[in-house]
Amino acid sequence: MTVRGFFPDDLGTFIGSVTTAEPEAVIRLREETSKLPAAGMQIGEDQTAFMTLMAKLIGARRAIEIGTFTGMSAIAVAQALPPDGELICCDVNEEWTSIAKRYWTELGLADRITLRLAPAALTLDALIDNGDGGTFDLAFIDADKTGYDTYYEKCLTLMRPGGLILLDNMLWHGRVADSLDRDEDTVALRTLSEKIGEDDRVDSCLASIGDGVMIARKK
Numbered sequence: 001m002t003v004r005g006f007f008p009d010d011l012g013t014f015i016g017s018v019t020t021a022e023p024e025a026v027i028r029l030r031e032e033t034s035k036l037p038a039a040g041m042q043i044g045e046d047q048t049a050f051m052t053l054m055a056k057l058i059g060a061r062r063a064i065e066i067g068t069f070t071g072m073s074a075i076a077v078a079q080a081l082p083p084d085g086e087l088i089c090c091d092v093n094e095e096w097t098s099i100a101k102r103y104w105t106e107l108g109l110a111d112r113i114t115l116r117l118a119p120a121a122l123t124l125d126a127l128i129d130n131g132d133g134g135t136f137d138l139a140f141i142d143a144d145k146t147g148y149d150t151y152y153e154k155c156l157t158l159m160r161p162g163g164l165i166l167l168d169n170m171l172w173h174g175r176v177a178d179s180l181d182r183d184e185d186t187v188a189l190r191t192l193s194e195k196i197g198e199d200d201r202v203d204s205c206l207a208s209i210g211d212g213v214m215i216a217r218k219k
């Protein structure tokens with residue numbers, strides 16, 4: 001496999017060759033997703049392995065995802081949870097998430113994943129109103145970029161101390177480093193990175209995996 005990132009293709013091939021191989025069903029999900037016009041939204045193999053490892057390292061039992069698409073990042077997290085663990089997936093697209101559900105079932109992960117088809121901010125608010133603050137171990141944010149700051153704040157409320165928030169695309173293909181780039185998505189991601197970097201509520205690191213994964217650990 002060749003993984004994508006801020007390095008030449010031959011290095012991507014090397015990284016892919018030393019990353020844990022994916023099961024046959026996951027490779028099939030990648031093939032099916034590659035035929036969609038929005039295929040580029042799917043996370044790469046190295047990021048999948050990285051997220052599984054992160055979830056295992058913190059012993060995650062309860063997780064939330066904002067932005068599911070065809071289900072790859074959900075598989076990364078769900079496969080690290082114990083059988084009675086729970087992953088809540090937030091998305092608004094029935095067509096893409098119906099593909100996800102097929103593969104979750106095939107991989108034996110469907111019992112631990114709940115899909116909430118609604119704008120993510122509403123789902124997060126409902127969880128907070130339900131008294132679920134401080135009960136989650138891990139969050140992954142990978143939806144509309146201008147919504148990230150809102151999702152980050154709500155996820156911070158939902159995380160337990162020591163819980164992780166992972167935010168995808170924080171390098172935005174390198175565009176965040178170009179101060180002349182005033183596109184609203186670029187500005188939203190750059191501003192949020194700067195905010196998290198100075199946020200006393202978390203320890204953080206912007207890792208250059210895939211398109212950049214910000215790791216924020218709630219203190």
Ligand SMILES: C[S@@+](CC[C@H](N)C(=O)[O-])C[C@H]1O[C@@H](n2cnc3c(N)ncnc32)[C@H](O)[C@@H]1O
Pocket residue numbers: 041042043066067068069070071072073074090091092093096118119120121142143144147
């Ligand atoms: C980049 S894709 C997610 C990719 C996915 N994490 C993966 O690994 O394949 C972004 C997803 O966010 C969803 N989305 C966009 N706006 C949303 C919103 N306001 N609430 C919930 N989901 C949203 C889209 O429908 C899309 O499936």
